[in-house]
Amino acid sequence: MTLKKExxxxxxxxxxxxxxxxxxxGARMQEIADEADINKSMLHYYYRSKEKLFLEVFQSSVKKxxxxxxxxxxxxxDLETKVKRVxxxxxxxxxxxxxxxxxxxxEMNQHPNRFKEFINSLDVEVPSQFAEQLKSDIEAGRxxxxxxxxxxxxxxxxxxxPVIARxxxxxxxxxxxxxxxNFLEERKELVPKIIFSGVKR
Amino acid sequence: MTLKKExxxxxxxxxxxxxxxxxxxGARMQEIADEADINKSMLHYYYRSKEKLFLEVFQSSVKKxxxxxxxxxxxxxDLETKVKRVxxxxxxxxxxxxxxxxxxxxEMNQHPNRFKEFINSLDVEVPSQFAEQLKSDIEAGRxxxxxxxxxxxxxxxxxxxPVIARxxxxxxxxxxxxxxxNFLEERKELVPKIIFSGVKR
DNA sequence: GTCTATATAACGATAGAC
DNA sequence: GTCTATCGTTATATAGAC
Structure with missing residues (x-):
């Protein structure tokens, strides 16, 4: 018995x-086993099936x-700080x-309903305060x-x-x-500037 | 003999x-056959293998x-017209x-090199004139x-x-x-406005 | 818990009759 | 060109020894 958790x-x-x-x-259980340097049977011992293992990975990814x-x-x-933080x-x-x-x-596009149910179970909702905050920045011309x-x-x-289509x-x-x-680094500054580019003159 | 081309x-x-x-x-040859309402053997008769059939579809998609x-x-x-047209x-x-x-x-992310070679074979290149056009619109503050x-x-x-993450x-x-x-329709107007939002004040 | 061996099913591909 | 039947491989999953 090695450490189970590990x-x-x-x-x-x-x-x-x-x-x-x-x-x-496209994933293969054998490839996962090789990548983990662990016998393929262990994958089923701990996660029963490819589907169940996948679900844990997918849900953990969405939560990120x-x-x-x-x-x-x-x-x-304030809104500008929020944008920079995002x-x-x-x-x-x-x-x-x-x-x-x-x-x-x-994967979301493969199983839209499963995705919707999971998102709803997390109750991640855009806070109602946000719309008002945006409105006030719009009225200020920012x-x-x-x-x-x-x-x-x-x-x-x-x-x-840019990350997806690298x-x-x-x-x-x-x-x-x-x-x-370097291109991505430049965008860290550029994107907030674009978002706060105000009204067209 | 039905019409071969059809x-x-x-x-x-x-x-x-x-x-x-x-x-x-994720695609299955049987599913493609069902979708085409054609016997599965015909897929191999016309395209030899799943790989070859896929390549034709992929390359045609990239060309779109x-x-x-x-x-x-x-x-x-002019630049604003180009953006609207794009x-x-x-x-x-x-x-x-x-x-x-x-x-x-x-699929591009699965086979980056194959993708690069194909793109290069198309010689789609951003025209050199474009950089100058952009520079002049930047200098004009647009x-x-x-x-x-x-x-x-x-x-x-x-x-x-928005389309990918619908x-x-x-x-x-x-x-x-x-x-x-309706959301997408709104973006047809919004996106060019954002692009031409000029310098931050 | 970990391994080897194997069951079972799915899938791409081909052979051969028509 | 089109069909049916089937081959060969690969993949997930399990059985059973240790």
Missing amino acids: TEEQIFLAAQRVFQKKGFA IFPQLVEILSSGD VDFYYNTFKKHPTLPSFVIH IMPMKPAHFLINIVSLCLM NMVQTLFSMDDDEFE | TEEQIFLAAQRVFQKKGFA IFPQLVEILSSGD VDFYYNTFKKHPTLPSFVIH IMPMKPAHFLINIVSLCLM NMVQTLFSMDDDEFE
């Missing part, structure tokens, strides 16, 4: 890497993206887990008029898309890995 | 639907996204093919200062992300399908 954790971490890279359909976002939006900060949070998270967002999106949904989707789009960006603009890292 | 075309269209929805690893983009950027239009083009394309962008991104790569990625991000948007903001369609 083995289970090893499997989970390996599964996370493989699922996030290959997706559920949404609750933190809502937590920042619910804070007492941008920072996303770029730091995806630096550690580059394939996390495309994984969540791909942000161009738009609904809260557009505002949030804009931030998320500008942060996530290969596209590097190919089209002939960037090597260092240049791409 | 059968081959039927298979391709069915494969397009299934691959774009499920991805290569990039060459048109470059064509618009290379035109004689936004219109993407929203119209993805209205017809909602799963196209997430499919291309997912756009906040940034490199061409940021400018283009911003447009693509704001257009593609289920996320609809879940978080409790939109039904009609409300979501």
Whole structure:
């Protein structure tokens, strides 16, 4: 008997890497076992099935993206600070887990209803105070008029898309890995500027 | 003998639907055959293997996204017109093919090198004239200062992300399908406004 | 708990009749 | 060109020894 907790954790971490890279359909239990350096039977011993192992990884991945976002939006900060915190949070998270967002999106699109149920079970909701805060910044001319949904989707789009489509960006603009890292760093400053670009003159 | 061309075309269209929805690893030859209402053996008769059928679908999908983009950027239009045309083009394309962008991104991430080679074989390149055009609009204060790569990625991000993450948007903001369609319509106007929001005051 | 061996099912692909 | 039947492989999952 090695330590039970360690083995289970090893499997989970390996599964996370493989699922996030290959997706559920593309992942192989053998590959996860190899990645964890653990016998393939152990995967079933601890998680019963590929499906159950996947679900744990998927739900844990979703939790990395949404609750933190809502937590920042619910804070007492002013809007500009919130936006900067969201941008920072996303770029730091995806630096550690580059394939996390495309994984969540791909699997969410495979099972939309399962995803909806899980999100609802987390009750992550955009705080009602947020809409008023946005309205006041719009009236002050700091942000161009738009609904809260557009505002949030804009931030998320500008942060996530370059990470998801990294290969596209590097190919089209002939960037090597260092240049791409630098590109992302530049966006940390650029994205909040765009979001707070005020009304068109 | 039914018409050869029609059968081959039927298979391709069915494969397009299934691959774009499920991805290569998640797609089943039997499902493509059912979707095309054609015997499974015919898939191999016309396309030899799943891999070859997939490649045709993937390459055709990539061609739907990039060459048109470059064509618009290379035109004689002023920058604001170009942006509006790009936004219109993407929203119209993805209205017809909602799963196209997430499919291309997912498969591109599975085989980055294959993707790069194919893109290079198309020689889709951002026209050199474009950087100068952007510079002149920046100097005129119509756009906040940034490199061409940021400018283009911003447009693509704001257009593609809501389509790719449709289920996320609809879940978080409790939109039904009609409300979501309306949301996209609103963005057709909003995105160019954001892009041309000028310098921060 | 961990391993080897194996059951079982699914899937891509082909052979061969028509 | 189109069909049925089937081969060969691979993948998930389990049985059973240790």
